[in-house]
Amino acid sequence: MHLFLLGASHHSAPVDLRERIDFARRGIPEALEEVVDATGLAEVVILSTCNRAEIYTHSEAPRPVAERLSTFMSAFHDVPEPELAPHLYGRQGSDAARHLFRVVAGLDSLVVGEPQILGQVKDAFAIAAERGFTGAALNRLFHTSFTVGKRVRHETGLGEGAVSVSYAAISLARKIFGDLAGRRALVVGAGEMAELTATHLRSQDVGRIGVANRSAARAAALAAEVDGLAVPWEEITAELTTTDIVLTATGAPRWLLTREQVADAMRPRRDRPLFMIDIGLPRDVEPAASEVEQVFLYNIDDLQSIVRENLARRQSQVDRAELMVREEVDAFMRWLRSRGAIPTVVALRRHFERTRRQELERLAPKLAALSPAAKSRVEEVTRLLVEKLLSSPTQQLKAAPNEDAVAADADTISRLFGLDEDDEPAERRRAPGERAAAGAAGRSSAARNR
Secondary structure (H helix, E strand, O other): OEEEEEEEEOOOOOHHHHHHOOHHHOOHHHHHHHHHHHHOOOEEEEEEEOOEEEEEEEEOOOOOOHHHHHHHHHHHHOOOHHHHHHHOEEEEOHHHHHHHHHHHOOOOOOOOOOOHHHHHHHHHHHHHHHOOOOOHHHHHHHHHHHHHHHHHHHHOOOOOOOOOHHHHHHHHHHHHHOOOEOOEEEEEOOOHHHHHHHHHHHHOOEOEEEEEOOOHHHHHHHHHHOOOEEEOHHHHHHHOOOOOEEEEOOOOOOOOEOHHHHHHHHHHHOOOOEEEEEOOOOOOEOHHHHHOOOEEEEEHHHHHHHHHHHHHHOHHHHHHHHHHHHHHHHHHHHHHHHHHHHHHHHHHHHHHHHHHHHHHHHOHHHHOOOOHHHHHHHHHHHHHHHHHHHHHHHHHHHOOOOHHHHHHHHHHHHHHHOOOHHHOOHHHHOOHHHHHHHHHHHHHHHHHHO
């Protein structure tokens, strides 16, 4: 039972590269189809957010997949592999489970404890599961991760205070302006991040909050929620001439605000500074806009100082959360190892059961004189005896400390008891290609039934 993930995040890759490997640009469903075709894996989940792009996989056989996944990511995103590879990380087994649990708990986020990641992971899993790209192992892994996320939020104080990128952006604005009361702000976007940002701005008594979005209806709805004003999309540049703070969070595929637009807006401002925070991915503001006099442009990666302060305040809560992660990783890995032992346990039980029946058949002439009740009793006693004999080896096999130990014990048992292919479950006897084909057929059937 082999669990593996390959990915890149804000820890390993700069924002410009993360923009280029955003799976959402072409669509997660398409990416899932292509990665399965490219690797032959049957279980795959793709997690793609503004701060990470990760592929989680599980396979029955110990097949090396890191190189194939790296090649797939390079080809899918049209990023040369030598450029991409140094920023990728791989995790397997318990390390892969620990990584996912820390991600969902908010421990691996740019702002430690941020709550949005739990919903993002749930969405990623739902997309894969609905299309038949998950099985028992990934189902258990992700559902356990949701449990971890909920435990951390309910049992620690990790989610209190500055727990989101949007709040960190407001904190940075306060560091520059001091009191934000009376300032004019413009929020570009109307999604979850934009909504959180606008809500935080309102709590700071900002004098005026403008909301701009391609959908005028969504802009108006968000503006109404925060007692703001909907700004027509085509008037964004004009709005820059009077705004103090601009926060963009759209994830549009190209620049919404170019250097030229920002430079034009600065001319009538008479040297008043313009503070811009771009928390979109891909970025919404052309980086060269920071070269314009009195323009202070920040992106997601510039929030690291707030992250460090946040982490220092929460260290005791982080320690408690890490302990919960360890507990859940240990429980999950015990379950996963026990599944690895199942084929051998099934084969052993079939071997013992066949031996029991053969002996009863050999002794049938001697048992012929027994009454039906006595024969039934013999059947029951021999069956219970087999169960008793198998109890200890079954428990020991499932309790092996790691996958290597499971494999070693399974090989020893197979050799000692002479287990052959006839004793193995059909699923284990299938070639890897046949299992992949069976998985694909199952996905097609699931798709037809949806």
